[in-house]
Amino acid sequence: MAISKLKLPAGVHAHEFHSPALLAEGLALKVAGQLSQAIQVRGEATLVVSGGRSPVAFFQHLAKQHLDWSKVLITLADERWVPVEHADSNAGLLKRYLLQGPAAKAKFLSLYNAAANLEQAAVQADRLLAELSAIDVLILGMGDDGHTASLFPNSPNLAQALRADGQRRCWPMLAPSVPHQRLSMSRALLASATYSVLSISGQSKLTTLSAALAGDDVAAMPIRAFLQPPLEIYWCP
Secondary structure (H helix, E strand, C coil), rough: CHHHHCCCCCEEEEEEEECHHHHHHHHHHHHHHHHHHHHHHCEEEEEEEECCCCCCCHHHHCCCCCCCHHHEEEEEEEEEECCCCCCCCCHHHHHHHCCCHHHHHHHHEEECCCCCCCCHHHHHHHHHHCCCCCCCEEEEEECCCEEEEEEECCCCCHHCCCCCCCCEEEEEEEECCCEEEEECCCCCHCCCCCCCEEEEEHHHHHHHHHHCCCCCCCCCCCHHHCCCCCCEEECCC
16 A cells, blocks of 8 residues: 555645655655744744654754754653653653754753652643744654554543643543553644644554544544644655
8 A cells, every 4th residue: 555545635745755764864854944944934943743763763864954953942742751761751762862963952841750640740741831832843653553642542531632622731641551651742732733744654554544534533543633734744665
């Protein structure tokens, strides 16, 4: 199956690359351009990225782009509730692969905090996210179950987190895998991004995307909430 065979919603565009390396490079160039444009218009730019292992090559390419990094704020769409030193920390991943060289001048807003429990950590992260003036660029991933960020099917707070008109910016979420305690931006905050990309690789992700496009139950596959303009999809086999 090729992504060109999928019937995408009007206004959603797909870009196919021959390898993960080419996708990472192409996405980095596009994101750098969008951030530069935001800096020219607003004097600053905000980038929201997703964690996990898949974006590492993208982070490495983006860190090499010529930008006024001192005017860029970077934060995460979601985070595992673990300290930055933990191997599963998305913040730790960013510090190793993106916040390097000139890109280290970017401001980083961490969702993690050492609160007494996950709910309190989410409340504190919600307060921090209030300082975001806008999200210029959002990079989403997708799991084989149709989750994106840490908006997992069957998580206790999913219904509230998926409210299109929700006021809360960050929710405590539970993943089906370890570490299962997560912090996630809400649908409403994520959907406010000016430019959004869903970056996926492999046939299994394309199969999941096809299933998501075939239905409209957002709770069953939360990625459905974002399959609309201004989304662009970056995919490679």
